[in-house]
Amino acid sequence: MTPSPTADVTSLPDDPFSVANITDPYPMLTRLRENGPVTWLEKYGVYAVAGFEEVYEVLTDFETYCSSGGLGPHDIREDEGWRPPSILESDPPTHTVMRRALTGVINPSTVRALREPFTPPAEELADELVTRGEFDVVKDLAEKYPLRVFPDAVGIPEDGREHLLPYGNMVFNAFGPKNEILDRAFANADEHSAAIMQNCARENLDSTGFGARIWDRVHDGMLTPEQATLLVRALLSAGVDTTVFGIGNTLKCLSQSPQAWATLRDNPALAKFAVDEALRLESPFQKFHRTTTAAGTLGGVDIPANSKILLLTGAANRDPRQWHDNADDYDIERRASGHVAFGMGLHQCVGQPIARLEMELVLKALATRVERIEPAGEPVPIVHNSLRGFESIPVKVVPRS
Amino acid sequence: MSVLRARTREVVVDRVERVAEDVVSLVLVNPDGSPFPAWEPGSHVDLHLGEEHVRQYSLCSSPTDLSHLRIAVLNVPDSRGGSRWVHENIRPRDTVPISEPRNNFPIKDSRKYLFLAGGIGITPIIPMIEWAHAAGKEWQLVYGGRSRDSMAFGDRLRDEYGDRVRLVPEDESGRMDLQAILGLPRAHMLVYACGPTGMLRTVEDLCMGWPPGALHTEKFAATALGTASAAEPFDVDLVRSGKTVRVPTDRTILEAVEDVGVRVLSSCRHGLCGTCETTVVSGDPEHRDAVLPQQDRDSGDMMMICVSRAAAGCRRLALDL
Numbered sequence: 001m002t003p004s005p006t007a008d009v010t011s012l013p014d015d016p017f018s019v020a021n022i023t024d025p026y027p028m029l030t031r032l033r034e035n036g037p038v039t040w041l042e043k044y045g046v047y048a049v050a051g052f053e054e055v056y057e058v059l060t061d062f063e064t065y066c067s068s069g070g071l072g073p074h075d076i077r078e079d080e081g082w083r084p085p086s087i088l089e090s091d092p093p094t095h096t097v098m099r100r101a102l103t104g105v106i107n108p109s110t111v112r113a114l115r116e117p118f119t120p121p122a123e124e125l126a127d128e129l130v131t132r133g134e135f136d137v138v139k140d141l142a143e144k145y146p147l148r149v150f151p152d153a154v155g156i157p158e159d160g161r162e163h164l165l166p167y168g169n170m171v172f173n174a175f176g177p178k179n180e181i182l183d184r185a186f187a188n189a190d191e192h193s194a195a196i197m198q199n200c201a202r203e204n205l206d207s208t209g210f211g212a213r214i215w216d217r218v219h220d221g222m223l224t225p226e227q228a229t230l231l232v233r234a235l236l237s238a239g240v241d242t243t244v245f246g247i248g249n250t251l252k253c254l255s256q257s258p259q260a261w262a263t264l265r266d267n268p269a270l271a272k273f274a275v276d277e278a279l280r281l282e283s284p285f286q287k288f289h290r291t292t293t294a295a296g297t298l299g300g301v302d303i304p305a306n307s308k309i310l311l312l313t314g315a316a317n318r319d320p321r322q323w324h325d326n327a328d329d330y331d332i333e334r335r336a337s338g339h340v341a342f343g344m345g346l347h348q349c350v351g352q353p354i355a356r357l358e359m360e361l362v363l364k365a366l367a368t369r370v371e372r373i374e375p376a377g378e379p380v381p382i383v384h385n386s387l388r389g390f391e392s393i394p395v396k397v398v399p400r401s
Numbered sequence: 402m403s404v405l406r407a408r409t410r411e412v413v414v415d416r417v418e419r420v421a422e423d424v425v426s427l428v429l430v431n432p433d434g435s436p437f438p439a440w441e442p443g444s445h446v447d448l449h450l451g452e453e454h455v456r457q458y459s460l461c462s463s464p465t466d467l468s469h470l471r472i473a474v475l476n477v478p479d480s481r482g483g484s485r486w487v488h489e490n491i492r493p494r495d496t497v498p499i500s501e502p503r504n505n506f507p508i509k510d511s512r513k514y515l516f517l518a519g520g521i522g523i524t525p526i527i528p529m530i531e532w533a534h535a536a537g538k539e540w541q542l543v544y545g546g547r548s549r550d551s552m553a554f555g556d557r558l559r560d561e562y563g564d565r566v567r568l569v570p571e572d573e574s575g576r577m578d579l580q581a582i583l584g585l586p587r588a589h590m591l592v593y594a595c596g597p598t599g600m601l602r603t604v605e606d607l608c609m610g611w612p613p614g615a616l617h618t619e620k621f622a623a624t625a626l627g628t629a630s631a632a633e634p635f636d637v638d639l640v641r642s643g644k645t646v647r648v649p650t651d652r653t654i655l656e657a658v659e660d661v662g663v664r665v666l667s668s669c670r671h672g673l674c675g676t677c678e679t680t681v682v683s684g685d686p687e688h689r690d691a692v693l694p695q696q697d698r699d700s701g702d703m704m705m706i707c708v709s710r711a712a713a714g715c716r717r718l719a720l721d722l
Contacts, residue, residue: 060612063588092586096610108675108703109694272666335659337667344669346586346612352668353675 005040005047009301015043016287016310017176023381025286025388026328029315037299044073044177046289046308047301052323052340054299055316058290058309060345065309066091067347069291071175073308083193084226086234088347095346101223102231102350105213111353118149118361126365130399134376137255137393142247145362146240153354154235155209156199163195168241169384175288176385185385200232210235235351243355245284245389246275247362253278253330254363255373255395260332265400268367274332275359280323280339281330286314286388313340314388372398409449409498415469417493421553423476424521425488426461428469429499436467442528443506443619446470448487449498456483459525459595459619460502461554464532470502473553475521506619507650508532512589514540517582517604519596520547523554525619526595534562545569545577545596583607592616613672613691614708635711638719639663640682654706654718663722665706672708679706684718687711 005011012035014028015021021028029050032039037051049055058065068091070076076085087098125145129135143165151161166185170192173185198204202218202225205211211232217223223231254261254274264274290309295302303309317339320327342349349355366373377394416428431437445459462471476488491497508514508529518526523544533540542565546552549570558566569577583592583604592615594604601618608616634649639658648657655677658665667677672690681704688698690705697703704720711718 061588062586092610093584096586100609103692104694107692107694108678108705109697111675273664276666335664338670339668342668342674348669348674356666356676 005045009038009040009047010035011040011042013042014039016041016048016312017044017179017181017385019181019383022181022383022385025314026318029312029318032312033315033319036301038301038303041310044308044310046073046310047298047303048310048312049298050312050315050319051299052316052319052321055311055313055340056344057298058311059340059343059347062091062346064292064294064296065290066293067095067290069289069308071288071290073177073289073310075291075306075308084230086230086237087350088234088238092346097223098227098231099346099350101214101217101227104217104222105210106350106354108353110210110213111357114149114153114354114357115361117152118357119365121145121148122358122361122365126362126369129366130369130397133399134394134396137251137395138244138248138390139392141251141362142244145247146243146358149358150239150243150354151236153209154232154239155206155211156236157204157206160195160199163192163199164236164240165244167192167196168237171237172241172285172387173385179385181383181385196233196236197229199236200229202228205232238349239351239354241387241389242284243358245387246279246355246359248390248393249282249284249388250275250278250359250363251366251373251395252379252390252393253281255375255393257330258372258374260330261367261370261373263332264363264367265371268364270332271363271367272356272360273336275356275363276339277330277332277334277336279341280317280334280336281328282388283314283317283339283341284387284389285341285343287312287386313343316340366397369400370397371400409447409500411496412470412499414491414493414495414497417491420473421555422548422550423488424473424551424553425476425491426471426473426553427487427491428462428471429497430469432496434468437470438501439467440464440502441504442508442532443525444502444504444528445506445525446472446502447500448472448483449500450483450486454483454486456487459506461524461527464528470499473521473524475553506593506595506617508593509591509617511591512539513587513591514538515582515587515590515592516540516542516544517577517579517592517594517596517600518542518544519577519600520545520551521553522594522596522600522619523552523558524595526593527554527558529593530558530562540565542566543569543577543582545571545600548572579603579607583611586611586615588612590615594618609691614689633716635715636717637711638682638717639722640719641722648710653708654710654720658706658720658722665722667707670707672705675705677705677707678703680721682719682721685712685715686718687713 032050037054039048041048070089169185173182202215214231215228218225218228264270292305292307295305318327342352374396376396379393380391382389382391412429413432414427415430418426420426445457447455449455458472460470474484474487477484506525514533516526555568636647638645642663644661646657646661648654665677668674675692686704687710689708
């Protein structure tokens with residue numbers, strides 16, 4: 001039975017998961033925001049939330065808007081999931097145990113220690129790309145750098161790393177409906193899942209990485225072996241695709257904004273702010289679901305218990321009520337702090353500092369070497385149920401003299 | 402001492418009442434009957450006892466009635482003598498010097514409140530409850546003590562607020578089951594706890610799984626000096642930009658720094674994500690975040706400026722900004 005909406009919400013026929021709306025999401029997101037903070041989407045029978053204030057409210061009210069129903073449109077408690085629920089799909093107190101274990105491993109101190117090993121690969125890549133003059137940001141940089149540094153930090157074997165991107169693709173596409181996009185992502189699902197699960201097993205992790213340190217928590221009695229496997233898996237699935245898209249999207253913004261590049265080139269210390277503003281404007285993680293545990297009101301709309309809520313973080317991050325009239329502009333002078341590209345509240349991305357570090361280092365390496373960067377062709381958006389990114393972003397660079 | 406003296410006023414003890422076993426309550430009025438200055442729930446006054454002793458006592462009267470102030474004092478046998486002195490020496494119509502009310506334990510606005518009181522720790526909670534109730538907030542109080550007779554104001558609170566107040570006298574129902582009370586974090590709920598050190602340590606442990614910033618405690622027993630940082634503004638030198646900013650009690654370092662146009666990357670602004678980590682050049686931080694590991698806390702080289710502040714006695718921090 002398709003659920004029906006409450007009386008006081010406006011319905012729209014828009015489909016956030018159509019190929020047209022995925023490749024150019026912003027006209028639809030503007031339409032939804034202008035319709036009101038909460039809209040009933042007829043096609044899927046879910047409440048879509050597009051206003052910043054309301055998205056923030058849902059993210060921080062982990063009791064009313066639970067995660068254990070899954071981040072996709074189906075309640076994973078009602079049917080057999082394709083995998084055991086992850087930390088993202090859990091609520092307190094289960095979530096608390098896993099979150100504490102993870103923050104014990106990924107924290108400001110351990111991430112600070114990554115700056116040194118993560119820097120030379122960024123500089124080597126930048127050196128090579130500047131010499132080439134023309135390259136594809138996605139294929140030649142964004143997909144290469146995180147895969148070069150991050151799996152080493154987790155400590156997984158070399159063998160099987162080719163499954164990381166396809167596996168991440170499965171995980172994030174599953175936050176959308178069962179459509180052709182999802183079918184394509186799951187084409188070789190069993191093979192990718194098996195390879196990833198094998199990489200998360202204790203005996204296959206090297207002794208120094210984050211993976212081994214998560215397994216140490218089993219020894220301490222803080223985690224069960226199953227939880228440890230799931231947390232290593234969560235790191236691998238959440239930490240690659242999103243960072244790839246974050247790097248790509250940042251460079252797309254900068255290549256289209258010569259003034260911003262000039263500012264950054266003159267002061268490469270601004271790299272982290274340039275990344276943050278790109279995360280706001282072109283958020284890699286655009287949309288996912290929550291499930292209501294009780295009836296309540298959000299943005300003036302009554303929502304019954306057990307409703308699926310589609311959170312449009314990409315819309316919230318461009319809400320003019322929060323980001324002013326120039327919300328659609330890339331402005332590295334803007335105070336982008338508080339955007340919800342990494343989520344907010346209890347489930348805010350644990351790997352955020354690692355992702356920020358990777359993005360900052362890549363950008364800094366380029367900013368110190370590149371005088372000008374400009375498009376060398378149209379970026380090709382990727383068709384993906386929940387992530388915003390590009391298959392290809394061709395650019396030309398002029399080296400600094 | 403002259404500084405403290407300058408901020409005191411002489412008040413008259415209007416009434417001395419025994420409000421529980423070993424607890425007396427003092428009602429203080431101005432000699433000329435004039436009202437006291439306004440104060441906020443959570444505030445305390447310093448009581449100057451004889452020449453040597455200065456003790457902090459939370460105000461448990463109503464902030465909406467400034468005609469008098471009320472404090473309650475537990476006679477602690479092995480204390481440093483302040484409470485016994487009050488019990489043995491203070492009589493109606495005595496004059497005592499007190500400080501102006503100060504607040505180390507301010508209540509923040511949210512939707513829901515869980516108040517936890519152990520013994521005499523009930524005192525700062527009483528005005529908080531009154532405020533939360535008047536503001537129409539969702540709240541509950543769990544109040545534990547050795548026995549019903551030892552629990553000051555327990556029956557009165559129960560009569561006034563009904564089921565929202567749960568009294569847990571240890572001799573009837575055992576100790577407060579803090580594990581059950583705090584096991585499940587609640588969204589938008591702030592926890593205000595005051596009581597003996599052992600109880601607060603358990604509360605702190607259990608609140609590790611709550612959102613950062615949810616737990617607020619005042620360590621009541623003779624540690625008011627240790628919480629002075631919340632009550633005092635301090636200065637922050639931004640060594641790279643050459644600016645100095647004052648951080649008032651109601652602003653964070655991050656906000657104060659942003660106000661003078663210095664950019665700091667931040668995200669959650671609640672001490673959870675670690676994005677605003679800042680190098681400390683000099684001074685002692687008091688860490689209030691949920692992410693910095695212990696060895697970094699101990700070294701004091703880094704701090705999360707969205708929630709952390711200057712430590713007690715440190716009036717100046719220098720940051721690498």
